[in-house]
Amino acid sequence: MADGQGRNLIVRSLDTPDETRPFEAESGRMDLVETPFGAFGRAVFEPGWRWSTHVRPIAGTDTCQAMHVGYCVSGRMRIRMDDGSESDLGPGDYLFCPPGHDAWVVGDEACVMLDWAGAAHYAQRG
Template sequence: MATLVCRNFDSADETRPFEEGKGRLDLINTDRGPVGRAVFEPGWQWSKHVKPIAGTESCQAAHTGYIAGGRMKIVMDDGESVEAGPGDFISIAPGHDAWVVGDEPCVTLDWVGFGDYAVPAGS
């Protein structure tokens, strides 16, 4: 295991685009697991731009992360909801939809749920 790692998301190991050009996930693989930076463009919504890729009714990834910029509304399958913005820590269980609020991209860092996020169903 490396004792010191410094990586830049602009040189990610993998980039996964969302439907209709509404953003992307940049993934860095580390000895401790994948870490992702997602850029969700204005107008992005999970149920429109990732659901066709994932093939599930709602997002089934658990997320633990940080909102670096922009705003996002997260709605659980049971109706519980929150709007998160810059500086907010988020912990989200599987079973939710989400969308960008406002006219600026929402940038999220996630060190739990992006390893299998936006991977085509059956892959």
């Protein structure tokens, strides 16, 4: 077991997560592994997924209030900030996204994202 200071090797698989949080209407999921440094997550957003439709009922906020630091493995997503600015991301893109946004899958391929910052409480029922 790690000492919290990074002195021990830790290997975990997202294929055997500590927790899986499904989104509404079987539109995807967040797989989580816990580490001494916090939760790490892999989100799978199916085609047609939209935060305001499939996660807002779980989160209970008008827009997503999680900060995300992540990497897009596959698929495409559009993010619209509360100030109206928006951007698309796709495979190979790094993401820093502050709280206050909506997001949705673009196209007919699932979007798979890795998240180092926002996974711990994302899509977590109160």
